[in-house]
Amino acid sequence: MNWIDICSVTDIPLRGARIVKTAVGCVAVFRTSDNEVFATSNRCPHKGGPLSEGIVHGKAVTCPLHNWVFSLETGKAQGPDEGQIATFATQIIEDRVLLDASELATGVAAE
Secondary structure, eight states, X not given: OOEEEEEEGGGSOTTEEEEEEEXXXXXXXXXXXXXXXXXXXXXXXXXXXXXXXXXXXXXEEEOTTTOOEEETTTOBEETTXXXXXXXXXXXXXXXXXXXXXXXXXXXXXXX
């Protein structure tokens, strides 16, 4: 893996997100109420909603446009909706959030 330092954990709002612009598009980096950090593509596959502006609850995010819910762990839509968003490996070392840049080279991140 090719880890890049993107920010401090506290730079991401609790139950919120931060955008990381990459060569293949924007990645949303989420922080849960338990201080876990997850990274996914920023666009909902339904209507392209900005997931970084969605509501983070548990280990899921709800799209702000049409309320589709996605697992931050697997990227799979929950409930009656079908679809999936890309997920990217993250880790926290000494309060710094690291994102696996090698996964971004695959071109699966949304714009």
